[in-house]
Amino acid sequence: MPDTADSQGKEQPRRRQARGERRIAQLLQAAANVFCSTGYTAASTNAIAREAGVSPGTLYQFFPNKEAIAIELSDRLVHEMRETYGEALAPVDPGTPLEEAVGAAVDRFIAFNTEHPVLFALMHGPDIPGRIAEEHDALHSTLAGRIEGLLAVFLPDAPPADVTRTAHVCLGIYKAGLELVLAHEGAEREAYVRELKNVLVRYLDPLVCDGLGRTDPTGLPRTAT
Amino acid sequence: MPDTADSQGKEQPRRRQARGERRIAQLLQAAANVFCSTGYTAASTNAIAREAGVSPGTLYQFFPNKEAIAIELSDRLVHEMRETYGEALAPVDPGTPLEEAVGAAVDRFIAFNTEHPVLFALMHGPDIPGRIAEEHDALHSTLAGRIEGLLAVFLPDAPPADVTRTAHVCLGIYKAGLELVLAHEGAEREAYVRELKNVLVRYLDPLVCDGLGRTDPTGLPRTAT
Amino acid sequence: MPDTADSQGKEQPRRRQARGERRIAQLLQAAANVFCSTGYTAASTNAIAREAGVSPGTLYQFFPNKEAIAIELSDRLVHEMRETYGEALAPVDPGTPLEEAVGAAVDRFIAFNTEHPVLFALMHGPDIPGRIAEEHDALHSTLAGRIEGLLAVFLPDAPPADVTRTAHVCLGIYKAGLELVLAHEGAEREAYVRELKNVLVRYLDPLVCDGLGRTDPTGLPRTAT
């Protein structure tokens, strides 16, 4: 009756990894909690270790510093995002109306953010303009990339630089909107969600038209409210 | 027969302002520098004192803590903003085209931000969503208020709650845009400025009623770029 | 054209002293307040100056340091004590029963202490045994001296060293009792006052009146040295 599995002596690497994985998950979860409640900057490694119920030394066995924790956390979130929503942020059928696509994307993003509140803390990058920390950067680029992918569908002819820029603008808008959304509750929150969608749709709509004169078969403005 | 100053009794509050007022300015300048280079959260009072070339004790003679410095700094910035641009953010003639008004406002804001880079650090509020610190809050409310005033001209019939919400959205957009603008230079920066204006104009345009009620049946941006 | 009063040249000392005395009284009062509310050790000169409504510099114009304030305060208290109760703590008629004399003395002491609560803070000397600070020492010796004077009446034949020692013991008892008295209120306080008197009377009674063979009706040990 083996009290613990790894007492059998075989396959230690596997087991060790197993335990290690568990520890890592545990630490990341703790880090997420701490980042959420105190913010990334104010979070301390000791606090994370405490929250995880392990000693500081243990934490440093898996992560060289706070930044590494944030990076790994970001990576896992990105990974889970991909798992959940597929490679493209939204596997859009090119015929989808912009409004619908944006609405769906925002809803998904917000749902994901709500489920993983730490995302907000991680996204909330640069205390200092222009000096985006590495840990946030990874997440940031990934998000921007996904948005870019989504945009590519709607702006097939736009120069890449423009698409990239537009993606960054969208991400900025989203972050700002998310902040407002999270800061409110109930009906007001809903209202902010709607506004966020409006901002994005109205911003993107003319660009979509510009692209290649793709006109709505109806000849009417594509995104009638 | 007043033989000495203390026979007057009143007027205790502030004397010997000469050196003191200078020191305060010096400290605020130093604080601005430190906030800019390390961010508000990471800035330390000792660092500010060092930057100002005074001892920690001196700093504490004028400010009880970092927050107070930030608040005073914000107050002065707001004050200067008012001095520079007048009470309303832009004294708009109601007939002004939205695009023009927004463009002017953004240009002014950006100019002011460029001249006072610390504004960005101060605006960059909540590490933690929903928990905006007092020092940022004051600045935030002021900015939101100014935007609201501007919007009131264009949205005379909208319910106040909507105007407030719209102002917050605009401020969010502006902050996000500013971040992007500041993160780039040269032509790219110009491009981001343009995008920022676009976002705002397109967002606001459908909300605007041309004096006689919203006539846009589509609700879509009337001022396609 | 005298811009300030003291440019007249006459009678400066008088005026200076007058104002100075006022300042000193003001500072001492403030010090008393601060000593009472924070204790002597924790009291800061800045706090005293603030309480007095003057600048730290002014304080140091009159007192070289905290200790000097305490000493002066003690001196004035001792002086007032003398003024109020005369040179001897109680001008006792040798025939007075011990109980009465002690009761009166304790009542007076407590009354004085209640009226001048700072006395307690000042008496509460040595954080460190054997190292009585100078400031407390002055007060202490004075009090001990007064008690000694009182005792001399009742112990005319005792060797001086014994009288001194007994006085110190009485003062110690009194201080301890006062602490208990001040720590309680109402009936309980009264009870402690009674106990304090009991302790002193019973302690002194056997020592008293070897002289004429006043015998102790209680049969309690009178001379157990």
Next chain:
Amino acid sequence: MPDTADSQGKEQPRRRQARGERRIAQLLQAAANVFCSTGYTAASTNAIAREAGVSPGTLYQFFPNKEAIAIELSDRLVHEMRETYGEALAPVDPGTPLEEAVGAAVDRFIAFNTEHPVLFALMHGPDIPGRIAEEHDALHSTLAGRIEGLLAVFLPDAPPADVTRTAHVCLGIYKAGLELVLAHEGAEREAYVRELKNVLVRYLDPLVCDGLGRTDPTGLPRTAT
């Protein structure tokens, strides 16, 4: 067959006591030294750490603040007192003459105090009357409790409130006496010890009599020297 500690799950609270327990003892010893030489109020955690030869951080790994150190120190002293002298301060046979009991108790107390001089610093509670700090309070209550236990033997019929009050008075007397004792040396110290015993015996003797008319079989003053 537990291969690693974490397979047990329980028992987390304290491990690795070897070094830690030693450090704690070392820190407490250092604290005792510092409390003795500078007094409790003036003692600083940094000074304690320095005295212990460790860094400030180490101290804070074991104690959250100065108060906690004082409390732990008090607890250990009380514990050792109990170990040394048993649960009751003196396991008195009810027939023991008061004088003897008091004498023994005082001797023990003084011996203990002499061996653990920090006790004095810890007992010396309130800088401010009525505001006894927690750390001193614990010690104080314990001592008062022990005295109360001792008194209960001699005052079996007295109302509990009276016994408590009497115990507090005795403790006060003892503290005052101890101060005097410690402030002297040699013969003079001996003399003060004798006086202290006298004070206590004479104070308590009448109370004992009151109780139930327990009369000395000899009919003589019970505490003849």
Next chain:
DNA sequence: GATGAATGAGGATTCATTCAT
């Protein structure tokens, strides 16, 4: 005399990180 500015060492406390076990 009076002021308030200035000091800098020292107070408590925290933190990222390392190390011996």
Next chain:
DNA sequence: TATGAATGAATCCTCATTCAT
């Protein structure tokens, strides 16, 4: 691996005291 002990610099802030005005 995991632990908890250890570190020392850095945090914010206070204090007694001095000095120019």
